[in-house]
Amino acid sequence: MISIIDYGAGNLKSVYHALTKLGFQTQIASTVDQINNSDALILPGVGAFKDAMNHLNESGLVDSIKKNVQFGKPILGICLGMQLFYEKSYENGEWDGLGFLEGEVIRFNDNLKVPHMGWNNLIPGPNYNPDKGIGKQIGNAEYTYFVHSYYVASKNKEEIVFFSDYGIKLPAVVQKNNIYGMQFHPEKSSETGMTLLKNFGELIS
Amino acid sequence: MLAKRIIPCLDVRGGRVVKGQKFQNIVDVDDPVNLAKMYSELGADELVFYDITASNEDRDIFIEVVEKTAEQVHIPFTVGGGIRTIEDFRKVLNAGADKVSVNSAAVKNPQIIYEAAQKFGSQCVVLSIDAKRNEQGNWSVFLNGGRVDSGKDALEWALEGVRLGAGEIVLNAMDTDGMKTGFSLDITKRISEGVNVPVIASGGAGEMQHFLDVLKEGSADAALAASVFHYGEINIMALKEYLYENGIEVRRIRNDSSNR
Numbered sequence: 001m002i003s004i005i006d007y008g009a010g011n012l013k014s015v016y017h018a019l020t021k022l023g024f025q026t027q028i029a030s031t032v033d034q035i036n037n038s039d040a041l042i043l044p045g046v047g048a049f050k051d052a053m054n055h056l057n058e059s060g061l062v063d064s065i066k067k068n069v070q071f072g073k074p075i076l077g078i079c080l081g082m083q084l085f086y087e088k089s090y091e092n093g094e095w096d097g098l099g100f101l102e103g104e105v106i107r108f109n110d111n112l113k114v115p116h117m118g119w120n121n122l123i124p125g126p127n128y129n130p131d132k133g134i135g136k137q138i139g140n141a142e143y144t145y146f147v148h149s150y151y152v153a154s155k156n157k158e159e160i161v162f163f164s165d166y167g168i169k170l171p172a173v174v175q176k177n178n179i180y181g182m183q184f185h186p187e188k189s190s191e192t193g194m195t196l197l198k199n200f201g202e203l204i205s
Numbered sequence: 206m207l208a209k210r211i212i213p214c215l216d217v218r219g220g221r222v223v224k225g226q227k228f229q230n231i232v233d234v235d236d237p238v239n240l241a242k243m244y245s246e247l248g249a250d251e252l253v254f255y256d257i258t259a260s261n262e263d264r265d266i267f268i269e270v271v272e273k274t275a276e277q278v279h280i281p282f283t284v285g286g287g288i289r290t291i292e293d294f295r296k297v298l299n300a301g302a303d304k305v306s307v308n309s310a311a312v313k314n315p316q317i318i319y320e321a322a323q324k325f326g327s328q329c330v331v332l333s334i335d336a337k338r339n340e341q342g343n344w345s346v347f348l349n350g351g352r353v354d355s356g357k358d359a360l361e362w363a364l365e366g367v368r369l370g371a372g373e374i375v376l377n378a379m380d381t382d383g384m385k386t387g388f389s390l391d392i393t394k395r396i397s398e399g400v401n402v403p404v405i406a407s408g409g410a411g412e413m414q415h416f417l418d419v420l421k422e423g424s425a426d427a428a429l430a431a432s433v434f435h436y437g438e439i440n441i442m443a444l445k446e447y448l449y450e451n452g453i454e455v456r457r458i459r460n461d462s463s464n465r
Contacts, residue, residue, distance in 0.1 A: 011298055011299060011301060013275060013276075013301050014275055014279075014301060014303075017275065017276045017277075017279075018279055046326055046328065046329075047325065047326040048326065110401070112401075113401050113402055113403055114401060115327065115328050115372055115402070115403075116207070117328065117372065117373060117402075117403050117426075118207050118210055118403065118426065118427070119207070119208040119210065119250055119456040120206065120207045120208065121206065121456075143208060145250075145280070145281055147281075147303075147328045147372075149327070149328075165206055185281070187279060188279060188280055188281045189279070189280075190245065190279055190280050190458070191458070
């Protein structure tokens with residue numbers, strides 16, 4: 001069972017429909033029991049970092065998410081959900097994240113159109129393997145759908161499975177042990193997105 | 206590199222996709238969910254659903270269309286038409302839309318852009334502008350399907366919309382809408398280079414060359430069209446190949462079907 005964590009941060013149905021279509025048992029989860037009893041977790045997120053972090057703290061789920069992640073349960077952060085995995089964000093202030101991964105969330109340079117919105121391609125990073133893991137069967141330069149105004153300045157480049165290029169090279173897919181992040185929306189990224197979600201779902205042993 | 210987007214627009218009335226010219230002579234085309242799926246498979250980058258009904262009964266049918274589309278189609282889509290309040294935003298977002306576009310209601314009450322951006326994030330607030338050259342030859346924002354001149358300058362309004370929190374602009378040039386004579390390049394270029402959010406050009410697509418022109422000379426980030434796609438005059442997959450061959454960065458769909 002894959003749990004999509006519901007902490008009041010937007011619509012989760014698209015992710016739910018995509019996983020269900022792929023044949024994975026999926027639920028929208030808002031209790032500690034649901035999170036403890038699932039095989040993998042998905043942390044979605046849209047909107048502002050501070051609001052999302054506040055919602056997450058108020059949900060009372062943070063401790064159980066942290067424990068499950070410590071025990072090695074696969075977790076996938078999508079878009080803002082991925083950004084929440086890092087130590088700190090500078091979105092309209094300075095806010096602490098969950099600290100699963102090392103790095104900071106910063107804003108795009110103003111000489112670019114912001115948000116970075118639309119289809120951009122995936123450039124293999126140090127952590128890419130076409131034969132296994134999250135990047136399995138994803139070729140060079142496939143496109144996924146991005147919508148974000150902030151991006152991750154990652155401290156550990158070796159965690160990066162795919163970059164994307166928008167003025168700077170930004171982490172698009174990251175992985176460290178059981179922790180996975182996608183800056184774009186796989187549930188909105190057509191076949192490429194479905195393949196990435198399938199790869200995540202297949203991590204469940 | 207960020208790709209330029211091709212976006213089919215589906216005008217929906219009574220649960221069906223329809224098409225008219227300059228907002229008139231409306232005829233039935235197809236089932237919206239079927240069309241959405243087909244376009245997605247052909248490589249459409251996004252979809253826009255436009256509710257052209259007024260009655261509450263039809264509004265409920267429209268919401269069902271949005272829900273079904275979100276279930277079956279895995280590319281982003283925008284919903285517009287009849288969006289007047291924050292509650293309208295919430296309804297279509299909950300039904301599964303990724304973005305919501307406001308038009309006349311925002312001209313009458315610009316604060317709705319600000320409130321929606323605060324509440325749901327700029328990424329889902331699209332300002333749709335119906336622009337037409339007025340008698341003085343200036344591009345003015347029109348209301349009520351192009352019948353009333355609001356007196357606002359199109360570029361000024363786009364800039365104000367972005368300041369208030371719009372994350373994207375759809376520029377519908379009404380002079381060329383439905384005429385198939387090409388997009389209005391000058392106003393598209395002016396707005397696209399004037400604002401720091403993506404601009405979608407709309408109105409006037411008739412042939413492939415028009416798309417190339419507006420994405421290149423018009424500096425648009427995306428191009429939207431309806432009838433040329435609905436009637437099969439332009440095939441989206443062929444259009445993207447054409448654009449690619451002409452040096453435009455576009456997302457071409459993957460050929461392998463090994464893992465489907």
